[in-house]
Amino acid sequence: MASDETHRLMRHPEAPKRATLLELLLDVVYVAALALLSMRLSVDLSWIAAAEVLVLLMAVWWIWSITALLTDFYNPEEPKIQVIVAWAMLGSIVMTATIPQAFSALGWLFAGMYVAIHLVRGVVLVAVLRRHQAQIRAARFLCWFVLSGTLWLAGAFLPASTRIVLWGIALLTDYVGAVLRYPTPWLGRVPMAQYDKASEHLGERYQQFVILALGDIILVPLLLSGRSELDAERLGMLLLAFVTMLLLWQIYVHRAGASLQVAIGERPGRATRWAPYTHLFMVAGIVATATGFELLVARSHSRAGLGLVAVVVGGPALFLIGRTIFEYEVFGRFSWSRLIWLVVLVGTAPAFLPLTPSAVAGFTSVVLLGVALSDSARSNGWHRQDRRSIPS
Structure with a gap:
C-alpha cells in the first residue's frame, strides 16, 4: 500500500489551477529556444534546413x-516534482544552447540531454511512486523513452543526412507512442480514465506557452533592429510584426484558446490527447512567422522569392491549420470561413514571388485580419442562436 508521502505527490482535484512560479520560469527557457530556432532558419531557408529545424522544434516541444x-x-508544489521540473529546465537550457550545432559538432549533447531529461524523470518517478498505481503509468512512459532514446543516441554519432532520419524515427516513436497510450508488454496501455483526470491547470499551461511564443515574433526583430539604423522602412516592418502578433493572439484566444480550460473541464480526455499535436502546428507557425520578420527587418531580400514567401505565408498558414483542427477536435466545430481565408492565403502566395517582401507581409496581415473579423462575426451568430434557444 502506498504511503501518505507517495499520495502527496499526486495532484489533488481541489488543488489551485494556477501555474507555479517554477513552471513559468521553465517557459522562459523555451522562449529562448524558439528564438534560436527562428534565427537558425533565417540563416538558411533551404528545405534541408527547414527539416532540421522541425526536428529540433518537435524535440523541444515534446x-x-x-x-x-x-x-x-502530479503535485507541482512537492519538492520531488519540483526537482524533476528543475532538471527538465537545466536540460532544456543545454539543448537550447546546442541548437545552432545540433546537426554538426554538438549533436551528441543535444540528443544526450533530450534522452537524459526523459529517462531521469522516469526513473525518479518509478522510484518515488512505490506501491502506488501511478508507478505503472511512469513505467510505461519510461519504457517508451528508452526505446526512442536508443535511436536518438545512435543518430547523434552519424552524419547529418543519416542523423535526421534516425532522429525523425525517434520522434515518430515518441509521438505515436503517446497516441497509442504507451502500450507496454505486461503493463498494457495508459487507461483513458487517467486522461480524464486532467485539470484546468493544463489548459492554462498551453495558453501561457502560446502567448509567450507569440512574443518571439517581435522579440528577435526588435533585437536585430537595435544593431542597425532605425529608418522608416525598418520601423514599418516592426509595426507590421506587432500587428501580426496581435492578430494571431486574437485568432488563438477567440472561443478556443480562452475556453481551453473549460474544454478540459468538460472533455478532459479529448483535449489532453489532442492539445500537444494541434499546438505543435501553431508553435511551428509562430517560429516560421518570426523567421519571416527577422528577414524583413534585416532586409536581406530585394524581392520576396520562394524561401521568404514560404515562411511569411506558411507560418500563419500552419497556425491557422493547427487552430482549426484544435477547435474541431475539442469543440466539435469546423470553421469554413477560416478554411476559405486559408485557401486565399496559400492560393495567392505564388503571385507574390516577384514582389517586395513587405507586400507579402502586408497581404498576410490583411488575411489574418479577415480571419479575426470572420471569427468575431461567427461568434456573434452563435450567441444570437443561443439566446433564441433559451426559453422565455
Missing part, C-alpha cells in the same frame, strides 16, 4: 508537453 502533463498529473 519535452515541454510532457513536463506540462507531469505538473498536471
Whole structure:
C-alpha cells in the first residue's frame, strides 16, 4: 500500500489551477529556444534546413508537453516534482544552447540531454511512486523513452543526412507512442480514465506557452533592429510584426484558446490527447512567422522569392491549420470561413514571388485580419442562436 508521502505527490482535484512560479520560469527557457530556432532558419531557408529545424522544434516541444502533463498529473508544489521540473529546465537550457550545432559538432549533447531529461524523470518517478498505481503509468512512459532514446543516441554519432532520419524515427516513436497510450508488454496501455483526470491547470499551461511564443515574433526583430539604423522602412516592418502578433493572439484566444480550460473541464480526455499535436502546428507557425520578420527587418531580400514567401505565408498558414483542427477536435466545430481565408492565403502566395517582401507581409496581415473579423462575426451568430434557444 502506498504511503501518505507517495499520495502527496499526486495532484489533488481541489488543488489551485494556477501555474507555479517554477513552471513559468521553465517557459522562459523555451522562449529562448524558439528564438534560436527562428534565427537558425533565417540563416538558411533551404528545405534541408527547414527539416532540421522541425526536428529540433518537435524535440523541444515534446519535452515541454510532457513536463506540462507531469505538473498536471502530479503535485507541482512537492519538492520531488519540483526537482524533476528543475532538471527538465537545466536540460532544456543545454539543448537550447546546442541548437545552432545540433546537426554538426554538438549533436551528441543535444540528443544526450533530450534522452537524459526523459529517462531521469522516469526513473525518479518509478522510484518515488512505490506501491502506488501511478508507478505503472511512469513505467510505461519510461519504457517508451528508452526505446526512442536508443535511436536518438545512435543518430547523434552519424552524419547529418543519416542523423535526421534516425532522429525523425525517434520522434515518430515518441509521438505515436503517446497516441497509442504507451502500450507496454505486461503493463498494457495508459487507461483513458487517467486522461480524464486532467485539470484546468493544463489548459492554462498551453495558453501561457502560446502567448509567450507569440512574443518571439517581435522579440528577435526588435533585437536585430537595435544593431542597425532605425529608418522608416525598418520601423514599418516592426509595426507590421506587432500587428501580426496581435492578430494571431486574437485568432488563438477567440472561443478556443480562452475556453481551453473549460474544454478540459468538460472533455478532459479529448483535449489532453489532442492539445500537444494541434499546438505543435501553431508553435511551428509562430517560429516560421518570426523567421519571416527577422528577414524583413534585416532586409536581406530585394524581392520576396520562394524561401521568404514560404515562411511569411506558411507560418500563419500552419497556425491557422493547427487552430482549426484544435477547435474541431475539442469543440466539435469546423470553421469554413477560416478554411476559405486559408485557401486565399496559400492560393495567392505564388503571385507574390516577384514582389517586395513587405507586400507579402502586408497581404498576410490583411488575411489574418479577415480571419479575426470572420471569427468575431461567427461568434456573434452563435450567441444570437443561443439566446433564441433559451426559453422565455
